[in-house]
Amino acid sequence: MEKREGKEGLSLKYRKSQFSEWYNQILQLAGIIDKRYGSKSFFVWMNYGYEIMLNIKRYWDKLFRDVGIKEMYFPLFVPIKYCEKNLDWWEGFKDQAFWVKGAGEKDWDHILRPTGEPAMYPMFSIWIRSYNDLPFRIYENVSSFRYETKHTRPIIRDREITLWHEIHTAHATKDDAEKEVKLHVKLYDMIWKKCALYPLRVNKPKWEIFPGAVGAIEYYNLMPSGKVLENGSINNLGQAYSKKFDIKFIDKDGKKKYVWQVCTGNGARLLAAVIGVHGDDKGLIIPPEIAPIQIIVIPIYNNDTKRKVIDKAKKMWRKLSKKFNVEIDLRDDVTPGSKFYDWELRGVPLRIELGPKEVENKKLTVVRRDTGEKFMVKEADIFKKLEKTLSDIQDNLLKRAKEMLESSIKTAKNEKEIKTVLDKKCIAKVYWCGSGECWDKIKAIDEGAELFGTDLKKTNYGKCVICNKKTDIIGYVANTY
Amino acid sequence: MEKREGKEGLSLKYRKSQFSEWYNQILQLAGIIDKRYGSKSFFVWMNYGYEIMLNIKRYWDKLFRDVGIKEMYFPLFVPIKYCEKNLDWWEGFKDQAFWVKGAGEKDWDHILRPTGEPAMYPMFSIWIRSYNDLPFRIYENVSSFRYETKHTRPIIRDREITLWHEIHTAHATKDDAEKEVKLHVKLYDMIWKKCALYPLRVNKPKWEIFPGAVGAIEYYNLMPSGKVLENGSINNLGQAYSKKFDIKFIDKDGKKKYVWQVCTGNGARLLAAVIGVHGDDKGLIIPPEIAPIQIIVIPIYNNDTKRKVIDKAKKMWRKLSKKFNVEIDLRDDVTPGSKFYDWELRGVPLRIELGPKEVENKKLTVVRRDTGEKFMVKEADIFKKLEKTLSDIQDNLLKRAKEMLESSIKTAKNEKEIKTVLDKKCIAKVYWCGSGECWDKIKAIDEGAELFGTDLKKTNYGKCVICNKKTDIIGYVANTY
Numbered sequence: 001m002e003k004r005e006g007k008e009g010l011s012l013k014y015r016k017s018q019f020s021e022w023y024n025q026i027l028q029l030a031g032i033i034d035k036r037y038g039s040k041s042f043f044v045w046m047n048y049g050y051e052i053m054l055n056i057k058r059y060w061d062k063l064f065r066d067v068g069i070k071e072m073y074f075p076l077f078v079p080i081k082y083c084e085k086n087l088d089w090w091e092g093f094k095d096q097a098f099w100v101k102g103a104g105e106k107d108w109d110h111i112l113r114p115t116g117e118p119a120m121y122p123m124f125s126i127w128i129r130s131y132n133d134l135p136f137r138i139y140e141n142v143s144s145f146r147y148e149t150k151h152t153r154p155i156i157r158d159r160e161i162t163l164w165h166e167i168h169t170a171h172a173t174k175d176d177a178e179k180e181v182k183l184h185v186k187l188y189d190m191i192w193k194k195c196a197l198y199p200l201r202v203n204k205p206k207w208e209i210f211p212g213a214v215g216a217i218e219y220y221n222l223m224p225s226g227k228v229l230e231n232g233s234i235n236n237l238g239q240a241y242s243k244k245f246d247i248k249f250i251d252k253d254g255k256k257k258y259v260w261q262v263c264t265g266n267g268a269r270l271l272a273a274v275i276g277v278h279g280d281d282k283g284l285i286i287p288p289e290i291a292p293i294q295i296i297v298i299p300i301y302n303n304d305t306k307r308k309v310i311d312k313a314k315k316m317w318r319k320l321s322k323k324f325n326v327e328i329d330l331r332d333d334v335t336p337g338s339k340f341y342d343w344e345l346r347g348v349p350l351r352i353e354l355g356p357k358e359v360e361n362k363k364l365t366v367v368r369r370d371t372g373e374k375f376m377v378k379e380a381d382i383f384k385k386l387e388k389t390l391s392d393i394q395d396n397l398l399k400r401a402k403e404m405l406e407s408s409i410k411t412a413k414n415e416k417e418i419k420t421v422l423d424k425k426c427i428a429k430v431y432w433c434g435s436g437e438c439w440d441k442i443k444a445i446d447e448g449a450e451l452f453g454t455d456l457k458k459t460n461y462g463k464c465v466i467c468n469k470k471t472d473i474i475g476y477v478a479n480t481y
Numbered sequence: 482m483e484k485r486e487g488k489e490g491l492s493l494k495y496r497k498s499q500f501s502e503w504y505n506q507i508l509q510l511a512g513i514i515d516k517r518y519g520s521k522s523f524f525v526w527m528n529y530g531y532e533i534m535l536n537i538k539r540y541w542d543k544l545f546r547d548v549g550i551k552e553m554y555f556p557l558f559v560p561i562k563y564c565e566k567n568l569d570w571w572e573g574f575k576d577q578a579f580w581v582k583g584a585g586e587k588d589w590d591h592i593l594r595p596t597g598e599p600a601m602y603p604m605f606s607i608w609i610r611s612y613n614d615l616p617f618r619i620y621e622n623v624s625s626f627r628y629e630t631k632h633t634r635p636i637i638r639d640r641e642i643t644l645w646h647e648i649h650t651a652h653a654t655k656d657d658a659e660k661e662v663k664l665h666v667k668l669y670d671m672i673w674k675k676c677a678l679y680p681l682r683v684n685k686p687k688w689e690i691f692p693g694a695v696g697a698i699e700y701y702n703l704m705p706s707g708k709v710l711e712n713g714s715i716n717n718l719g720q721a722y723s724k725k726f727d728i729k730f731i732d733k734d735g736k737k738k739y740v741w742q743v744c745t746g747n748g749a750r751l752l753a754a755v756i757g758v759h760g761d762d763k764g765l766i767i768p769p770e771i772a773p774i775q776i777i778v779i780p781i782y783n784n785d786t787k788r789k790v791i792d793k794a795k796k797m798w799r800k801l802s803k804k805f806n807v808e809i810d811l812r813d814d815v816t817p818g819s820k821f822y823d824w825e826l827r828g829v830p831l832r833i834e835l836g837p838k839e840v841e842n843k844k845l846t847v848v849r850r851d852t853g854e855k856f857m858v859k860e861a862d863i864f865k866k867l868e869k870t871l872s873d874i875q876d877n878l879l880k881r882a883k884e885m886l887e888s889s890i891k892t893a894k895n896e897k898e899i900k901t902v903l904d905k906k907c908i909a910k911v912y913w914c915g916s917g918e919c920w921d922k923i924k925a926i927d928e929g930a931e932l933f934g935t936d937l938k939k940t941n942y943g944k945c946v947i948c949n950k951k952t953d954i955i956g957y958v959a960n961t962y
Contacts, residue, residue: 036607037600038563039591042556044604047619050554071535073526075641076557076624079519100581100593102628102640110520112581123525126517138528143557147583159583160556 015281019225024154026275030284030346033154041152041159048346051292053163053271057141059194059290060165063187069137069167074119076143077110082118086244088211090118098145098159112145116166116263121245124170128259130250131172135180136259139167155272156229156481164267170247170259174214177236177260184234184264185217191266195274196287196397197221198405199231200427202453202476207436212240218453219266220478221273222408226425228452228478231273232266277401284347285369287397288390295320295386296343297328300336300355313354316364316382323383324390344369349393350386370396409476414465418445418477432475433464441466448479496762500706505635507756511765511827514635522633522640529827532773534644534752538622540675540771541646544668550618550648555600557624558591563599567725569692571599579626579640593626597647597744602726605651609740611731612653616661617740620648636753637710637962645748651728651740658695658717658741665715665745666698676751677768677878678702678758679886680712681908683934683957688917693721699934700747701959702754703889707906709933709959712754713747758882765828766850768878769871776801776867777824778809781817781836793840797833797863804864805871825850830874831867851877890957895946899926899958913956914945922947929960 015022027033032049045053061071077100083090097111113119120140128136144161152158167184171177185201192199199219209216214236220228242248242258251257278285288294297320299313310330317328327348329339336353343351353365362379366386370393377385412418412428421428422445432438432451442451442465455474464471496503508514513530526534546552558581564571578592594600601621609617625642633639648665652658666682673680680700690697695717701709723729723739732738759766769775778801780794791811798809808829810820817834824832834846843860847867851874858866893899893909902909903926913919913932923932923946936955945952 034604034607036604037556038603039556039558039560042558044556045554047551047553050552054552070528071531072528073531073643075518075520075523075525077520077523077641082519095584097584098581099584100579102630103576103578103580104628104630122519123515123517126515147585149583149585160558162554 015279016224019223019276020153022224022279023276026279026283026345027154032271032275032284035154041148043154043158045162048292049271052274052286052290053268055290055292056191056195056270057163057165060187060191061141063190064139064165064167067183067187069139069169072138072140073142074113074116074123074140076113076145078113078119079110080108082122083111085122085246086118086241096147096149098147113142114144114146116140116142116168116265117241117245120168121241121247124168124242124259125245125247128170128247128249131252134172134249134259135169135176137167137169137180139165141165153481155268155275162268164265166265167263169262170242171261172249172251172257172259174238174260177214177238177262180262181217181234181236184262188219188232188234188264188266191270192219193398194287194289195270196289196394196401197270197273197277198398198402199273200228200405200409200453200476201456203456204233204453205439205451205475210235210237210240212238212243214238217456220452220476221277222405222427222478223273223276223481224279224425225276226422226479227448227481228427229269229273229276229481230452231269232264234264235262237261237263277404278347278397282341283345285397286347286349288349288394291347291349292325293327293343293346293348294325294390295327295350295352296339296348297326297352297354298336298339298343299328299330300353305356305359308359309354309356312359316352316354320382320386324386349390368393370400412465412477415441415445418442418449418465422446422449422477422479426478428477430465430475430477431462431471432473433467433469433471434473435464435467435469438464438466442475442477445477446479449477450480451475451477452480496760497705500704500757501634503705503760504757507760507764507826508635513752513756513765516635522629524635524639526643529773530752533755533767533771534749536771536773537672537676537751538644538646541668541672542622544671545620545646545648548664548668550620550650553619553621554623555594555597555604555621557594557626559594559600560591561589563603564592566603567599567722577628577630579628594623595625595627597621597623597649597746598722598726601649602722602728605649605740606726606728609651609728609730612733615653615730615740616650616657618648618650618661620646622646634962636749636756643749645746647746648744650743651723652742653730653732653738653740655695655719655741658719658743661743662698662715662717665743669700669713669715669745669747672747672751673700674879675768675770676755677770677875677882678751678754679879679883680754681709681886681890681934681957682937684937685714685934686920686932686956691716691718691721693719693724695719698937701933701957702758703886703906703908703959704754704757704962705760705906706757707903707960708929708962709908710750710754710757710962711933712750713745715745716743718742718744758885759828759878763822764826766878767828767830769830769875772828772830773806774808774824774827774829775806775871776808776831776833777820777829778807778833778835779817779820779824780809780811781834786837786840789840790835790837794835797835797845801863801867805867830871849874851881893946893958896922896926899923899930899946903927903930903958903960907959909958911946911956911958912943912952913954914948914950914952915954916945916948916950919945919947923956923958926958927960930958931961932956932958933961 031046033043035043204216217234219232239258247259248256297317299309301309320326351367363376367374408426410421410426418428458472461472512527515525685697698715700713720739728740729737778798780790782790801807832848844857848855889907891902899909939953942953
């Protein structure tokens with residue numbers, strides 16, 4: 001088992017009331033990250049946490065490749081001249097950038113990659129020449145860097161954003177770009193399912209979209225803190241960037257046209273949401289499909305039965321390893337009770353307890369992490385039963401996530417009701433006229449409160465929660481990270 | 482097919498005589514990298530090149546995991562206070578570092594990760610406490626950064642060293658560390674085999690090893706330029722770093738002891754060697770086991786036979802895709818001859834030509850990239866035959882690499898003979914007394930010449946090539962990158 005520190009003083013019982021402390025402690029205790037790296041707001045990914053993320057990454061890699069999106073890699077250094085191609089952005093962003101230079105260099109010529117556009121799009125304008133080159137669809141797995149001056153939080157707001165993917169595509173027509181957006185909604189839905197998460201999918205209010213872009217879909221998870229976590233986006237960029245970066249192609253009709261672009265991105269916040277949404281007072285619960293350890297085998301013995309039990313447990317471990325991610329806990333200086341505690345804390349979906357009785361009766365005691373349910377399984381049925389149970393846990397976690405979200409969205413008809421909903425750590429669903437004035441007034445209701453997105457579907461008409469104007473726009477209000 | 486540029490003016494015929502130009506051109510033409518990124522000595526990994534590297538990476542990931550080495554990830558920012566723990570190194574290195582800071586920050590507190598030690602070992606000293614924590618074995622896939630002021634060369638000497646792995650282990654005894662070294666020799670041999678490469682494995686001369694370390698094994702490939710490329714190392718660090726970074730454990734006897742450490746590392750230079758060693762005047766030859774495209778299907782037709790041939794070619798492509806990495810070239814504006822040229826340039830190991838005759842006779846024409854051999858295969862035998870041929874190509878490339886290296890190592894008995902061997906773009910094998918004075922004199926023979934390593938085995942005695950002293954040390958001399 002990996003080294004863990006900092007157990008002193010933790011109470012996991014305060015997950016709901018003191019989520020922030022719970023979150024910070026569990027990251028360290030469960031071996032997700034180590035915050036003791038000697039630089040503020042940077043951390044080390046410990047093996048257990050990294051493996052969970054790599055499981056998610058391997059899945060997105062497969063999804064993207066299967067639909068023909070090609071992986072590339074762009075330098076982490078972005079020349080200032082590339083940044084200046086998008087001057088509005090650059091003027092606003094340069095104070096959040098990390099600047100980098102060689103030891104002897106006088107001039108500041110580079111920042112560290114904050115996002116894909118300034119590194120990628122100048123190359124797009126070299127590569128894309130004719131309609132034959134379209135659609136052009138690539139992605140990259142990469143770290144991004146922001147000099148965050150706000151309060152940072154591991155995996156949620158980092159200065160090095162690790163295990164991040166970014167897809168960028170270019171198309172000949174607006175229609176093609178819209179089809180691409182639909183494909184990505186499907187792909188992201190599959191990633192959410194893999195993580196047993198159920199986010200709220202919204203449209204971004206139009207003043208939060210890049211000027212000239214067509215629209216943006218964003219995903220949010222409600223965390224136990226009552227704050228929503230922005231978690232991935234699909235951006236229909238229109239021709240906004242192709243005009244800035246001069247990405248043109250010669251169409252079949254011989255005319256030069258700007259391409260239509262789509263980009264999407266997400267990363268380790270998926271794990272932050274898994275931790276927040278599925279954790280409980282005992283620690284993490286990792287969905288079986290992304291769990292580096294799906295099953296932990298714990299032998300229970302005394303001096304007389306030790307040999308027999310351990311032999312059997314090792315056999316079982318080897319046997320199950322053919323099909324599942326299984327580990328065995330053979331520590332000799334720790335009680336079974338402590339082992340249960342440790343593996344529950346790490347969120348391993350299934351525990352197998354194996355003592356002399358189990359050896360004798362050719363049965364195994366199996367315990368589910370999500371429900372705590374304990375049951376006996378005949379050795380002969382073990383593969384089938386474990387497979388079925390892991391699949392049930394995955395389904396159950398997804399169901400829970402869906403119910404948690406749905407039961408936390410509460411209609412509010414006025415400012416006071418919004419405040420009441422937010423105080424309950426829920427999301428307020430409101431009618432909103434679409435105006436900036438009313439949006440500002442909603443923002444003023446509470447510190448951190450925000451109408452973070454609107455429903456993708458139009459519904460019946462109602463009255464704006466602020467100005468009472470007739471509207472068919474549904475907005476969602478919550479505290480945000 | 483991916484966009485390619487810069488074909489004008491290339492002659493691939495000059496591989497031997499002008500390797501450097503050949504190398505630079507082929508990287509761009511074959512879609513390995515794009516050097517037109519707006520920042521000197523940084524480049525974009527194009528999909529084709531990146532996929533070859535990812536195939537190599539996936540293989541090393543599997544090897545390392547299978548022997549229980551755990552993947553982690555450390556920040557790219559290394560605080561200066563960590564660097565200063567190894568002050569001798571830091572004083573020499575700081576001028577080759579990339580310095581980084583947030584836009585508003587006054588002080589320079591960080592450099593970008595040049596190598597694993599300064600980022601990792603301060604954490605080792607936190608994590609490792611007792612003999613129970615040992616062996617401690619981790620690795621990382623990561624970019625490293627050097628502010629190279631020497632002439633940079635893509636994939637050989639870069640400022641961002643991408644797709645690099647680094648293994649770091651800590652052990653209770655010197656013996657355990659030595660066993661670990663032996664394991665890594667085996668693992669690296671497997672990676673070489675995967676790449677169909679046969680390097681020269683040498684010991685580093687002792688003054689090139691970190692003071693206090695036990696020893697280092699290094700690998701070198703002889704490139705067509707006549708220069709040897711250092712390509713990976715296995716370092717038995719002894720207690721040199723554990724003393725600097727204070728990595729101690731309480732042993733079974735209750736005493737505090739410094740750990741014994743091993744580290745290894747290698748990365749994209751593996752691909753540089755594949756390109757250099759296996760390339761020919763037609764372009765690349767990618768070994769089948771790491772080829773993103775193992776087989777290219779090229780339909781050959783006229784207007785009458787187009788439909789029939791393309792249908793058949795697509796069927797064949799789909800069928801073969803179940804077992805191999807296959808692509809089909811359906812470009813309509815390019816002659817079959819140009820297609821042959823393109824895919825030979827990219828080094829695809831096998832080409833299938835499929836015309837009306839092949840459709841009729843239920844046979845396929847298959848062409849090997851390594852030998853140019855062309856033969857017919859019955860459709861019924863196709864899977865077996867392709868599998869066998871790919872395996873033969875892999876073996877043949879490895880055999881070639883071995884022969885090329887072995888035939889290029891020539892014994893030299895005096896300084897003049899060394900010079901003659903180097904002029905032939907070969908490696909000189911010499912007796913060497915082991916002294917720094919003679920080493921310096923060898924270095925003076927030619928600009929760039931160096932005794933880069935010594936044979937791992939001791940042999941019969943002979944006379945030092947410089948001073949005539951009796952010695953059983955065999956040294957290797959070549960021009961180096």
